[in-house]
Amino acid sequence: MVILFFILISASLAYILLPLAGENYWPFVSGGTLAGIQTEKKEGVQAISDIDFEFEMGKLTEEDHASTREYLKRQALPALKMERDLLNRMGLNPRQEISKKLKQDINKEVLRICGKKLSS
């Protein structure tokens, strides 16, 4: 039992310290990614769809609905524009299935274009 526990501790120590054997690296990227932009776009569009739903239910007058919609459209624009620019640049169709390799390339492109964070 004692030996087993000792092995368990040694094994976990080895597991934890393993990364130190490798080279120094910094995996974090500090820009947006395609996925990030797409999420932002989705949320923007979803917000408009929510407003439409409220209007359908009679919660908003026509005037309120129109003005709010206009505001939300303006909010959703940048992400949409960014996504289209990106995909055009890579010669892709927005509906196309994107492979993992391609995704990485796109993300590099995102970094190159904006070089800063998109959201917040």
Next chain:
Amino acid sequence: MDFGRYSLLFSLILAIFVAIGLTAGLRKKDGRFIDLSYRGAKAIFVFLTFATSILIYAFITDDFRIEYVAAYSERSLPLFYKITGLWAGQKGSLLFWGWLLSLFTFITVKRDEKNLNTLFLPYVLVFLNLTLIFFLVLLNFVTPPFELAPIFRSDGNGLNPMLQNPGMVFHPPTLYLGYVGFTVPFAFAMAALVTGDLGDWWIKKTRAWILFSWVFLTLGIIFGGWWAYKELGWGGVWAWDPVENSSFMPWLTATAFLHSIIIQEKRGMLKIWNLVLILLTFSLCIFGTFITRSGIISSVHAFGQSPVGFVFLGFLFVTLATGIYLIWTRYDQLKEKNPRIEAFLSRESTFLYNNIILVGICFATFWGTIFPLISEAVKGVKISVGPPFFNTINSPLFLLLLLLMALSPLLGWRKTSPKGILKNLVVPVSLTTVSLPLLYISGIREFMPVFFYSLSVFVIVTLMREFYLGTKAGVKNHGRGWLASFRRLVSINRRRYGGFIVHIGMVFIVLGLASYGYYQYKEDFGLVKGQEVTVKNYRLKYVDLTNLDRWNYESVGSLIEVYKSGEFKGTLKPEKRFYKKQEPTTEVAIMSGISEDLYLILGGWNGDGSITLTVVINPLLSWIWTGTGVVVFGIVWAVLPTRRREDGIDVIEKEVIMRLKGIGAE
């Protein structure tokens, strides 16, 4: 058993490793150290699981060498209570707490370790790990659960009979799940402050955690009330006792938080406020532990007094100071681009009032709870604050909350024209008005109860109307069938309709609490064998006094036949139990129904077989339990994955693109 102790010690060493790894990794920008701390965090979970299993194993195998096992178990205790003995006392509770925290840390790391998009996880881990270190220091040096008993024992003390009840078995773990759960959003909020990335990403990431913790906190509080109702034998579920209040306060701020994050997500407002609320919620969880464990405020729920409480107080100060400092350093950044609420009549304004009122109730509860301390410090005499204080101040505030629950769905975001609201109000208001004479007939005539009941009707009607209107819109605009339209409505707008379901459950709970609060009936009787009494529409016949001898207790019970409106309903048997190793307890007998609970307490008996019987009638009390079920269902509904409205989305996307082109042409 030694392995338990060693596991705890090794976990602490690992946690320190993690802390060093994070500091080194973030300072030097070295991913190897970050990886090291992720691995360390996962290993801590493994070792704490090991330690917890060892303690449970010790309970199962009656290992009374361990003091804690001897204090809370005995050979003849049922296996179920042996296992739950883990959280019967303070030391085991803290171990369980630490284990949960390590589990949640493990899940957090596992979920996002591959996400290299932004640098947040290491900072989140910093705060989770610091909290974990606090618990590990306690477990290793202040309240060691594996401490040996000073003398040899062949059997343990046994578990207090009052704790041998399903309510008490589930009350602590659900409460802890809630408390510990809030550590995760707290850590994310602090990470957002440290990194300066103050968007709503941390809210989106922790939304599931927040709902999860909230629902468990709710369950924990309700289980506590349920236990008090069944075991304490005074006929109620809530008494504004300091120990109860200490779990209610974080619930209030958490509820406020739950609402105000919606505003931040939808409108980008209240950024600072949300950070303050999550800081408050986490701090109040710690504060609650301090109150219950230090025994500083006299409570009927007298836990053993121990120095652990003050260690928690220290931790509370450190947490608050860190949180306030971090918010202060980012204050200017948070102030920027903070849109204002544009209209008095808008959904966001109702959320704002909801927040003010919830925090108000929290403040009042806090004030009443700590007032004995304040008065003793200032005037030199303890002045205790009883239920009348809490009821006077909180009841009107709860009424306002009900009102907001009804108004909020009627209003749209940003602004709503008064005309639209009036149109929406016609049906609910008229239906509520119809309910008033009905209330009068059923004897509800006092000012406050009338408000509670009629506003409850108002809320239910507006919420039902929401379901109806949404379904109708689907039928009218898209030509779907009613059932299909309804199903689509509730499964596509899960958050919205899940939230409404939770509100319906809350109304049930409020109705249950208000009914028993305002209309509880209580009377004492002295009865001889064969005697009958009439209480309201019940006729109770005292038949016989029985003696029972069980393996760990003897009991005296009185058989009472219950007739309601002349019809025989069954026999109830309120008891007094005399445990061989513990204090005697009163076992109440409850006949629970939709409209009311009949609650009998055996007060005492004489040699000639006469008894004293306390009869309590609690109207609508079971609605509290039903409502809780509805609340849980609503939350589960809200967190289930959403099927997106893909079809409509495409159209809208095209529309926005058209606009994009329009701008390009300008």
Next chain:
Amino acid sequence: MRGRQATIVFSVLLILLAFIYLGFLGMKEGSMYYLEVSEFFARLDDMGDGKVRVNGRIIPGSLNYNTDTLNLSFDLKDKDLEDAPRLNVVYRGSPPDMLEQEGVTLVAEGSYNREKGVFEAKKLLVKCPSKYEKKGDEV
């Protein structure tokens, strides 16, 4: 826009004022002295006839319960003092659990009847020191 902001600020202030008012009202109704038996006697003269909470230990042997009239009577004294003044408490209703246990402390809520010299309790809260956590080494 300014006007609407003002409406919101105004309504928030209104809620706050109502809150403070209710707070005062509640404190008047709900707060009462929480005293040890000896403190209670010391303050008896300058205290009104309002509700008080008195904390003390039941003197063994003083407990008396009449099952016909449901009248409960016992004497309380300070926890730690030996020659402490005694307070006679009366209560009508079922006695709470654990009342007869050795060393039980109790909070009686009610008011003092000066003519009879007894404390008429409306509520009894038993505090058992060993309810959740064991103290000492009882085997």
